[in-house]
Structures are given as C-alpha cells and as structure tokens.
Amino acid sequence: xxxxxxxxxxxxxxxxxxxxxxxxxxxxxxxxxxxxxxxxxxxxxxxxxxxxxxxxxxxxxxxxxxxxxxxxxxxxxxxxxxxxxxxxxxxxxxxxxxxxxxxxxxxxxxxxxxxxxxxxxxxxxxxxxxxxxxxxxxxxxxxxxxxxxxxxxxxxxxxxxxxxxxxxxxxxxxxxxxxxxxxx
Amino acid sequence: xxxxxxxxxxxxxxxxxxxxxxxxxxxxxxxxxxxxxxxxxxxxxxxxxxxxxxxxxxxxxxxxxxxxxxxxxxxxxxxxxxxxxxxxxxxxxxxxxxxxxxxxxxxxxx
Numbered sequence: 702x703x704x705x706x707x708x709x710x711x712x713x714x715x716x717x718x719x720x721x722x723x724x725x726x727x728x729x730x731x732x733x734x735x736x737x738x739x740x741x742x743x744x745x746x747x748x749x750x751x752x753x754x755x756x757x758x759x760x761x762x763x764x765x766x767x768x769x770x771x772x773x774x775x776x777x778x779x780x781x782x783x784x785x786x787x788x789x790x791x792x793x794x795x796x797x798x799x800x801x802x803x804x805x806x807x808x809x810x811x812x813x814x815x816x817x818x819x820x821x822x823x824x825x826x827x828x829x830x831x832x833x834x835x836x837x838x839x840x841x842x843x844x845x846x847x848x849x850x851x852x853x854x855x856x857x858x859x860x861x862x863x864x865x866x867x868x869x870x871x872x873x874x875x876x877x878x879x880x881x882x883x884x885x
Numbered sequence: 886x887x888x889x890x891x892x893x894x895x896x897x898x899x900x901x902x903x904x905x906x907x908x909x910x911x912x913x914x915x916x917x918x919x920x921x922x923x924x925x926x927x928x929x930x931x932x933x934x935x936x937x938x939x940x941x942x943x944x945x946x947x948x949x950x951x952x953x954x955x956x957x958x959x960x961x962x963x964x965x966x967x968x969x970x971x972x973x974x975x976x977x978x979x980x981x982x983x984x985x986x987x988x989x990x991x992x993x994x995x
Contacts, residue, residue: 757936758950781957781968782931799933801955805906807969810892813976815935815951821896823973829890830906839936840953851890878957881928881983 744771748865749786749795755843756797759784760864767797768863768871776833776854781806782878784861787835791849797861798845802834804854812840812847826851833857895973898922902969905962912963922969926958930983954980 720727741747752763760767769786773779781800789796802808810824828834832851837843846852865871893901903919905911911920920926932952940946956979958969971979 754936754938754941757938757948758934762938762948799931801970802968805967807898807902807967809895809970809973811973813933813953813955813972815953819895819973819976821894821973823895824892825895825898825901825970825973826890826892827901827904827906836933838933839950840933841935841937877931878929879931881930881956881979881986 742771744774746770747859751797755837755839755845756784757839757842759838760797766865767861768865769859770862771859773860774858776803776857779803779833779857779860780876780878782876784874785833785835786858786861787852788856788858789844789849790852790856791844795858796835796845798835798837798843800833801836801846802828802851804828804830804832806834808834808846810847831855898969898971898974902960902967905964905967914961914963920960920962922958922960922971922974926960926969928971928979928982929957929959930979931955931957954983956980956983 720730747769748766749769751760751765751767754762767786773783773785776785779785779800781803783800784797785800786795786797788794806828807825808828810826813819813823828851831854833854834846835852836845836847861874863871863873899922902922903911913920913925932954934950934952936948936950938946938948954976955970955972956976958971960967960969
C-alpha cells in the first residue's frame with residue numbers, strides 16, 4: 702500500500718518537475734492548453750447540455766448532453782433530417798432543431814397533425830439561397846422556422862452527432878430520413 | 886432577417902418545382918419533359934411527434950407522444966439534388982404506400 706503511494710508520488714513529482722519553480726513556463730503551458738481547447742471546441746467537436754421540451758422524444762426535457770461536430774458549422778455537409786445546433790435568430794440563445802429544408806428545397810410552412818389528413822391548401826415555400834428550414838421534433842412545443850422563418854446557414858454552429866446519457870453511456874444519432882420505395 | 890418569400894398552396898407543388906432557386910426553369914437530364922414528382926423523385930419519410938407532458942411541474946411526469954409522419958421527395962436536376970416536402974401534397978397516399986412497403990417486408994427466420 703505505502704509502496705504504491707510512494708511510487709505514485711514519485712511519478713507525480715517527475716511529471717510536475719518541469720513546472721515546479723518555473724512560473725513563466727507554467728503560465729505558457731496553461732495558455733497553450735487553453736488555446737488548443739478553444740480551437741478544438743470551436744472548430745472540431747464540443748459537448749454541451751441540452752434542455753427543453755421542443756425536441757421530445759429525441760431528447761429528454763433535461764439531463765442529457767449532446768456531442769456536436771463543428772466540422773458542419775455554417776451548414777457544411779448538412780442534409781435534410783440532420784439535427785443542428787444554431788443561434789436562435791430572435792434571442793441570444795442556442796437551440797437544437799431538425800433540418801427539413803436546405804437552399805432551393807420546398808417545405809411546408811405550417812404544422813402537420815397526427816389526426817388530421819392534409820387538405821392540399823397548406824402553404825409551402827422554396828427555401829431561399831443561404832438559408833435552411835428548421836423544425837423541432839415536438840411540433841406543439843417548438844419555436845422554430847414555423848415562427849421566425851428560414852434561418853441563415855451562417856447561424857448553424859454544428860451538427861449533433863451523439864447523445865450522451867452519462868459519462869460512460871452514449872448513443873450515436875442517425876439521420877431518420879429513410880427511403881420508402883424506389884423510383885416508381 | 887430572411888428575405889420576403891412567395892408562398893403557394895401545396896396543390897401547386899408540381900408546378901412550383903419546375904423553377905429553381907434562381908427563378909430559372911429546371912434543367913433535367915431529359916429536357917423535353919418537366920420534373921415529375923412521382924416518377925423522377927424518390928419518396929422518403931421521417932417522423933416528428935406531438936408530445937404532451939401530463940404534469941409539467943413534476944420532474945417524473947408521464948410524457949405522451951403521437952407520431953406525425955412527414956414525406957419528402959428527393960429529386961435531381963442538372964445542378965444537383967433537391968428535396969421537396971410532399972406531406973401536404975400526397976400525405977394520405979404516401980402513408981398508404983409506406984404502410985404497404987413496410988408490410989411487404991417479411992421477417993426472416995434464423
């Protein structure tokens with residue numbers, strides 16, 4: 702027991718030796734680490750907590766974290782059906798929504814219902830260049846493009862690639878848009 | 886702020902898809918005929934939901950969800966792929982086609 706503790710403390714002292722009594726070197730190493738962490742979370746991958754009822758049942762109201770790929774920032778290589786993190790255009794927050802339309806696509810501006818068939822009178826638009834159409838999975842509780850219109854792709858921060866339930870439990874997210882039949 | 890956009894009823898979708906985002910007529914592989922949403926575009930679907938929390942003030946309240954099926958047609962013109970949401974245009978017919986396609990898949994026995 703004491704032998705193990707002694708070897709652990711000797712390892713720690715070996716690791717910290719380059720920084721002990723060298724404040725400038727320690728400061729430089731910390732600055733490098735902070736810069737690297739900033740670049741990594743801004744341009745590669747980041748994790749953040751999500752909350753709210755607008756993405757039920759894909760995400761719980763509270764208690765889940767998401768893994769976001771920043772390689773998809775500004776809507777790069779994003780497809781219809783993907784989940785994205787975006788800057789909400791009508792306030793300062795960030796949101797998670799599903800992409801239902803990209804520039805040039807055609808989308809329904811209203812809300813479909815589970816118990817009412819479509820009539821053909823629903824309004825549609827063509828998504829303008831440089832924009833996307835975002836809608837939350839929980840239709841009655843989501844504030845999205847149905848309220849504030851198409852969202853500039855410049856506001857897309859990244860694509861949600863995984864859901865983190867706990868530090869040791871996660872699940873990758875797949876695009877749920879599936880083909881029904883081939884060409885008729 | 887998004888630019889002003891012209892909206893149209895879903896029934897006019899077959900006509901609306903003939904024009905691309907720049908307002909020009911779509912160029913298809915076969916220039917002689919227009920884009921046919923049913924023949925030229927593959928039908929896809931995804932589910933969104935109508936969820937209600939029975940008691941929002943309680944942390945472990947029951948959540949009830951009803952699925953809302955949305956339909957999309959993925960088409961191709963000379964400039965690339967584009968997606969058309971057809972939920973409002975062909976919703977019931979597409980739902981029937983999806984149900985038929987799902988029931989035609991027989992489970993394999995190991």
